[in-house]
Amino acid sequence: MAHLDAIDTAILKALQQNGRISNAELAERVGLSPSACSRRLDILEKSGTVTGYHARISPKALDYKMIAIVHISLSGQFAKTLAEFEAAVKLCPNVLVCYLMSGEYDYILRVAAKDLEDYERIHRDWLSALPHVVKINSSFALREIIDRPNVGV
Amino acid sequence: MAHLDAIDTAILKALQQNGRISNAELAERVGLSPSACSRRLDILEKSGTVTGYHARISPKALDYKMIAIVHISLSGQFAKTLAEFEAAVKLCPNVLVCYLMSGEYDYILRVAAKDLEDYERIHRDWLSALPHVVKINSSFALREIIDRPNVGV
DNA sequence: AGGACGGGCGCAATGTCCTTGCAAAGCCGG
DNA sequence: CCGGCTTTGCAAGGACATTGCGCCCGTCCT
Numbered sequence: 001m002a003h004l005d006a007i008d009t010a011i012l013k014a015l016q017q018n019g020r021i022s023n024a025e026l027a028e029r030v031g032l033s034p035s036a037c038s039r040r041l042d043i044l045e046k047s048g049t050v051t052g053y054h055a056r057i058s059p060k061a062l063d064y065k066m067i068a069i070v071h072i073s074l075s076g077q078f079a080k081t082l083a084e085f086e087a088a089v090k091l092c093p094n095v096l097v098c099y100l101m102s103g104e105y106d107y108i109l110r111v112a113a114k115d116l117e118d119y120e121r122i123h124r125d126w127l128s129a130l131p132h133v134v135k136i137n138s139s140f141a142l143r144e145i146i147d148r149p150n151v152g153v
Numbered sequence: 154m155a156h157l158d159a160i161d162t163a164i165l166k167a168l169q170q171n172g173r174i175s176n177a178e179l180a181e182r183v184g185l186s187p188s189a190c191s192r193r194l195d196i197l198e199k200s201g202t203v204t205g206y207h208a209r210i211s212p213k214a215l216d217y218k219m220i221a222i223v224h225i226s227l228s229g230q231f232a233k234t235l236a237e238f239e240a241a242v243k244l245c246p247n248v249l250v251c252y253l254m255s256g257e258y259d260y261i262l263r264v265a266a267k268d269l270e271d272y273e274r275i276h277r278d279w280l281s282a283l284p285h286v287v288k289i290n291s292s293f294a295l296r297e298i299i300d301r302p303n304v305g306v
Numbered sequence: 307a308g309g310a311c312g313g314g315c316g317c318a319a320t321g322t323c324c325t326t327g328c329a330a331a332g333c334c335g336g
Numbered sequence: 337c338c339g340g341c342t343t344t345g346c347a348a349g350g351a352c353a354t355t356g357c358g359c360c361c362g363t364c365c366t
Binding site: 004016050052053054055056057061062067090094098100103105137143147149151 | 157165168169170171172173201202203204205206207208209210211214215217220222239242243246247248249250251252253254255256257258260261265290292293294295296297298299300301302303304
Binding site: 022023024034035038039 | 322323324325326
């Protein structure tokens with residue numbers, strides 16, 4: 001992942017906002033010929049600077065109407081304890097985000113569910129089954145105020 | 154936003170995973186001719202089912218190395234209080250996610266910062282300036298375990 | 307039951323776009 | 337000042353997106 005100049009940054013910004021823009025328009029927007037732009041983007045992708053392109057789907061369309069924020073504490077902080085927990089949590093497809101945190105709880109999760117009944121199932125079959133957990137605290141999102149894909153977009 | 158059949162769902166799933174796939178390959182993947190696929194996608198976009206396409210950039214490349222989770226309590230739950238807070242929080246570009254929550258705190262925020270100094274600036278200039286706030290609790294992500302763009306991908 | 311209607315499909319054509327080779331221009335170090 | 341490296345713009349060939357058109361199938365109404 002080499003150094004990024006102003007044009008690279010412009011390419012990344014444009015694709016953050018519209019990831020399905022054509023290469024021709026992207027080139028025009030950053031002030032480059034299409035071929036040069038395509039080659040730069042190719043480098044950005046292969047170097048891992050661009051990690052992927054994803055469509056954002058209206059959650060209602062997919063029937064995931066519910067977001068839960070789950071705080072979890074483990075029974076210890078040994079590397080093995082953390083590793084086992086993390087390996088297990090990665091298997092749950094409803095967990096969108098998981099961070100190891102500073103502060104009162106060890107992990108914070110963002111979980112998507114179709115409804116309360118679905119969340120009850122996820123909680124029972126997945127979250128409660130995670131290893132080394134000593135405390136789970138679920139809160140539910142009442143309303144989404146902001147959900148930006150990236151900083152400053 | 155009309156009803157989605159199996160092919161629509163397949164289109165959405167494919168574009169969730171790779172939002173820059175060509176229409177030709179998308180069509181092949183869902184078992185449709187390119188023209189039919191293009192027309193379906195057009196409908197999905199215009200109906201608001203697909204809300205956008207976004208490149209995912211390695212946070213390190215953009216120098217945002219730090220994620221903070223911020224819990225906030227307000228001085229009341231009146232609609233006007235909430236509305237004023239929400240209007241203000243939307244203006245901060247570093248706030249990636251904001252939910253109105255059930256539970257102990259009123260809002261939960263996910264904030265991106267370049268480093269601790271940058272976060273201190275955001276906290277001072279933005280978060281502390283939000284109206285009606287009576288309590289702010291910041292925790293920092295030590296490590297990212299999962300960050301999925303969508304459910305089940 | 308039969309015909310009219312409409313939604314959705316595939317095919318084909320045209321215009322646009324992506325990609326790769328190539329030569330020239332810029333940049334840096336020796 | 338020169339040689340090598342990088343990156344650019346241009347051109348060509350092949351792939352792709354889009355739109356019109358005719359067809360098929362399911363539905364509704366008589």
